[in-house]
Amino acid sequence: MRRFLGVTLVSAMAMLLSPAHSVAQPARQGSAVERFSDRLQTALNSGSASALDTLASVDLQPVLAQRLARFQQDFPEVTWQVKPAAPTPDGRPTLSLRVRGVAESEGLTYALEASEEIAIRLDNGQLVEQELLAQQSLLRSGERPLAVKVAIPDVVLTGSRYDVDLIVEEPLGQALVAGGLINLTDEQLLAQMRPNLPLAPQGGGGLFKSVQAPQQSGSQSWALMLVHPDGVVTATKRVRVVSSN
DSSP: OEEOTHHHHHHHHTTTOOTTOOOOSOOSOHHHHHHHHHHHHHHHHHTOGGGGGGGBOTTTHHHHHHHHHHHHHHOOEEEEEEEEEOOOTTOOOEEEEEEEEEEEETTEEEEEEEEEEEEEEEETTEEEEEEEEEEEEEEEESSSOOOEEEEOOSEEETTOEEEEEEEEOSOOTTOOEEEEEEEEOHHHHHTTOOOEEOOEEEOTTEEEEEEEOOSSSEEEEEEEEEEETTEEEEEEEEEEEEOOO
């Protein structure tokens, strides 16, 4: 059993996500989104939680500051990149966030790569509503981080079965590896918890699982871990679950 560091990442990367809100109206000017994107990138790279105060409504400021501070405890040396992305089909503006850096946990140093996409609504240059559209993270430990591929769909149909795979892209020979997978709840993500993740022996090619989507639309968040001779790989992925209608 191992405590899963990546859970902190997936919840902190979703720090602009408040499940009680969803974007109902698109921003009216693309230039406003571009300006906000630049300001958000500067604030995140400043390392100061208070730098977000001018970017969000009064209601969102305490939540953002708390989640960013918690994130920085585990990931103090990262670089953020924020860019406007393509609007959603219903016209909502979106932002693409990427973060890279290093983190330490249980005596191991991890290389961090993560991304998310959010739909937003701005009011007078401040963030007032947002919706998380996509999220993925990958942490790899060891002097030579193992080359892996996260093969999980972004969107699936309600009730369908789909594959959740963490694929090793280079041969491990006869080496033994162990892996595990858990479905993260919204409560675990919001509380930035680190649940125990059970591990079992796996083939050298990686971790391969078939899972079931819920019968109602929404999302599923997965946490994966693969322990190999040279270190540990952890990953998270948020999957949107949509109705065929």
